[in-house]
Amino acid sequence: MKKIAVITGANRGLGLALTEALAQRGYKVLMAMRNPDKAQKTLNGLMMKGFDVVPMKLDVSQEKSINDFVETIKREYGFVDVLVNNAGILIDSEDGGNASVFKTKAATLQKSFATNTMGPFLLTQKIFPLMKQEGYGRIVNVSSSMAQLSEKQNASAAYRISKTALNMVTTLFASEVQGEDICVNSVSPGWVRTDMGGPNADRSVEQGIKGILWAATLPKGGPNGGFFRDGEPLGW
Numbered sequence: 001m002k003k004i005a006v007i008t009g010a011n012r013g014l015g016l017a018l019t020e021a022l023a024q025r026g027y028k029v030l031m032a033m034r035n036p037d038k039a040q041k042t043l044n045g046l047m048m049k050g051f052d053v054v055p056m057k058l059d060v061s062q063e064k065s066i067n068d069f070v071e072t073i074k075r076e077y078g079f080v081d082v083l084v085n086n087a088g089i090l091i092d093s094e095d096g097g098n099a100s101v102f103k104t105k106a107a108t109l110q111k112s113f114a115t116n117t118m119g120p121f122l123l124t125q126k127i128f129p130l131m132k133q134e135g136y137g138r139i140v141n142v143s144s145s146m147a148q149l150s151e152k153q154n155a156s157a158a159y160r161i162s163k164t165a166l167n168m169v170t171t172l173f174a175s176e177v178q179g180e181d182i183c184v185n186s187v188s189p190g191w192v193r194t195d196m197g198g199p200n201a202d203r204s205v206e207q208g209i210k211g212i213l214w215a216a217t218l219p220k221g222g223p224n225g226g227f228f229r230d231g232e233p234l235g236w
């Protein structure tokens, strides 16, 4: 039977490239996005290539949207093999002051947390049992070197805090694996030329997704509860 992969924020950037890469490897990809209607051209392009992709509505910052999304998956498919929590926002610059920690607004922290941390937490909480039931799953939380506590960090507080917390989400769910072939890991894609990374980033989208794909397709006995870039351990 075909493996099913759920990718959040699948309409552009790393999420879209991941969709294509997993579809190419024979997965059915449930493309979770806020506005499937606006992605029609992208979807047509993928379908023309013969990829098995299904657009689905999901706003990861809204609990009801997550609940409706998971209910639809349970009803239509009943299982999920791969979950990539890829959707994310970096909005600290909206507070001005070169994203100084002294300028960070409460709303920026809340919005960043809702999308980058709470969304992946709730989605994993609801999809993990479907994986446990099948005895197989790969969960990848797309994190960032900006989350590393072991490195010196400054500015963009909301983004950094939300991604550090996301790494804890990884650790907590990884500890729930009890003998099943399930791997839950955080992956940093590096600095990538997407809308978020900007044109000056040092990595292409293809380079950025490499380590995410690695974690999404780990063989049995692969690492669980780690933080990686390009398949190599990264300091927390």
Ligand SMILES: NC(=O)c1ccc[n+]([C@@H]2O[C@H](COP(=O)([O-])OP(=O)(O)OC[C@H]3O[C@@H](n4cnc5c(N)ncnc54)[C@H](OP(=O)(O)O)[C@@H]3O)[C@@H](O)[C@H]2O)c1
Residues within 6 Å of the ligand: 008, 009, 010, 011, 012, 013, 014, 015, 032, 033, 034, 035, 058, 059, 060, 061, 062, 085, 086, 087, 088, 089, 115, 142, 143, 144, 145, 188, 189, 190, 191, 192, 193, 194, 195, 196, 197, 198, 201
């Ligand atoms: N690019 C980098 O240099 C870099 C570095 C480290 C980590 N990352 C991480 O990599 C992931 C992907 O980033 P990217 O570079 O591909 O960024 P991007 O091009 O800005 O894409 C972000 C994606 O997230 C989606 N999204 C945002 N809020 C959402 C919500 N509430 N519900 C559902 N989808 C939502 C966006 O959808 P809309 O089109 O609806 O806005 C879009 O599809 C993020 O988690 C990011 O933090 C990126």
